[in-house]
Amino acid sequence: EAQVTQNPRYLITVTGKKLTVTCSQNMNHEYMSWYRQDPGLGLRQIYYSMNVEVTDKGDVPEGYKVSRKEKRNFPLILESPSPNQTSLYFCASRSQGAYSPLHFGNGTRLTVT
Amino acid sequence: QQQVKQSPQSLIVQKGGISIINCAYENTAFDYFPWYQQFPGKGPALLIAIRPDVSEKKEGRFTISFNKSAKQFSLHIMDSQPGDSATYFCAASKGSSNTGKLIFGQGTTLQVKP
Numbered sequence: 096e097a098q099v100t101q102n103p104r105y106l107i108t109v110t111g112k113k114l115t116v117t118c119s120q121n122m123n124h125e126y127m128s129w130y131r132q133d134p135g136l137g138l139r140q141i142y143y144s145m146n147v148e149v150t151d152k153g154d155v156p157e158g159y160k161v162s163r164k165e166k167r168n169f170p171l172i173l174e175s176p177s178p179n180q181t182s183l184y185f186c187a188s189r190s191q192g193a194y195s196p197l198h199f200g201n202g203t204r205l206t207v208t
Numbered sequence: 209q210q211q212v213k214q215s216p217q218s219l220i221v222q223k224g225g226i227s228i229i230n231c232a233y234e235n236t237a238f239d240y241f242p243w244y245q246q247f248p249g250k251g252p253a254l255l256i257a258i259r260p261d262v263s264e265k266k267e268g269r270f271t272i273s274f275n276k277s278a279k280q281f282s283l284h285i286m287d288s289q290p291g292d293s294a295t296y297f298c299a300a301s302k303g304s305s306n307t308g309k310l311i312f313g314q315g316t317t318l319q320v321k322p
Binding site for chain 1: 214217240242244249250251252253254257259297301302303304307308309310312313314315
């Protein structure tokens with residue numbers, strides 16, 4: 096089954112404790128991206144990657160890091176999480192064409208206390 | 209200029225009624241306008257999309273109406289059903305660009321009452 100898999104689904108952590116949210120896709124997609132979803136703000140892009148070893152900032156990159164060492168994986172790293180990063184996070188992927196649909200994972204709900 | 213404004217924030221419709229969600233954009237370079245549907249506990253999924261060479265696109269009970277001069281587009285759900293209860297996001301992008309970054313609206317939570 097074609098899918099984007101995120102782990103974990105739920106995560107509660109404390110301020111400053113480094114964490115990684117994993118994302119993997121099995122559709123051989125070149126493009127991958129991370130979004131955060133907050134009430135009243137919709138989905139905002141954090142980082143994106145056009146292909147292996149090619150990453151770039153989205154609209155809200157502060158406090159986040161990403162890497163793309165393999166085509167299928169695109170982990171999101173919070174090196175020193177803060178309460179304002181409490182949110183619902185989605186990984187997404189699509190094939191190369193910009194008119195191609197984005198395929199989203201089922202989300203990771205992060206709470207930073 | 210990158211914003212997409214979506215309204216209403218929430219919507220309650222009776223079963224069989226018409227649900228209408230509106231979006232407005234500013235960047236005239238946008239040329240791809242998808243709508244995504246999100247059920248609780250799931251990620252958004254593409255519902256329907258339109259490009260500005262047509263003013264309307266229909267897929268089953270779902271229709272996008274597009275007004276290029278007003279820089280507005282809307283989603284109409286005919287004969288709304290309880291199973292349509294979800295959050296809907298409009299989006300826009302310059303699909304012809306290298307990155308084709310999607311800019312999402314704020315989302316509309318639709319509840320269809322039986």
